[in-house]
Amino acid sequence: EVQLLESGGGLVQPGGSLRLSCAVSGLTFSSYAMSWVRQAPGKGLEYVAGISSSGGSAYYADSVKGRFSISKDNTKNTLDLQMNSLRAEDTAVYYCAKGQAESTYWGQGTLVTVSS
Amino acid sequence: DIQVTQSPSAMSASVGDRVTITCRASQGISNSLAWFQQRPGKVPKRLIYEASALESGVPSRFSGSGSGTEFTLTISSLQPEDFATYYCLQHKSYPPTFGQGTKVEIK
Numbered sequence: 001e002v003q004l005l006e007s008g009g010g011l012v013q014p015g016g017s018l019r020l021s022c023a024v025s026g027l028t029f030s031s032y033a034m035s036w037v038r039q040a041p042g043k044g045l046e047y048v049a050g051i052s053s054s055g056g057s058a059y060y061a062d063s064v065k066g067r068f069s070i071s072k073d074n075t076k077n078t079l080d081l082q083m084n085s086l087r088a089e090d091t092a093v094y095y096c097a098k099g100q101a102e103s104t105y106w107g108q109g110t111l112v113t114v115s116s
Numbered sequence: 117d118i119q120v121t122q123s124p125s126a127m128s129a130s131v132g133d134r135v136t137i138t139c140r141a142s143q144g145i146s147n148s149l150a151w152f153q154q155r156p157g158k159v160p161k162r163l164i165y166e167a168s169a170l171e172s173g174v175p176s177r178f179s180g181s182g183s184g185t186e187f188t189l190t191i192s193s194l195q196p197e198d199f200a201t202y203y204c205l206q207h208k209s210y211p212p213t214f215g216q217g218t219k220v221e222i223k
Contacts, residue, residue, distance in 0.1 A: 035212070044203065044214060044215075044216055044217040045152075045154075045160065045203055045205075045214040045217070046214070047211050047212045047213065047214065050210065050211070050212070059210050059211055061211060095159065095160075099207070100207040100210075100212040101205060101207070101212055102148075102150045102162075102165065102205055102207040102212065103162070104161075104162040104165075104171060106159050106160060107159070108159055109159060
């Protein structure tokens, strides 16, 4: 059974940092690109960042470029999202997803709240 | 970036109604489109992949069609559990882009 389990969400002040992690099991993690998608309260889905299967290439939405960094550890089967200089508008549920998020495999999500 | 325009943004329908939701891509994406259903507080659930392939376990009242730039999701006979928000996602090229969502509400 494929499982994706996010962790690391929480309350952080504006300007602060947070690191999200997604533990993946049940598939050959090193064979797949992975993605982070977020959903602000009451809003739609937004693609945030993606990384190639090897971890060698990454993509970032303009809204997070220069502040967020995605990484993939194919030895530990984990996907991370380092989030710096957080803003109120980064408040959202963050989901990790297999591939370019077109997959059926998504995590349960972790809530990030940026507030003073 | 490829823009995806989804319509309508919201609709009211009754149980038993036929419902159609449309996504239009700003350039051709072949069949690289998926449809998701999201109930309040839940994780998006994939219904359709490759524009028209039905996800295993998804009721056959859901169907997808289209190729290139225009795509539709059809629910042939709306059921109470289908009241939710639906999103399309193009994944032909980076960045993948979601439609704005369609909220299907009870009339």
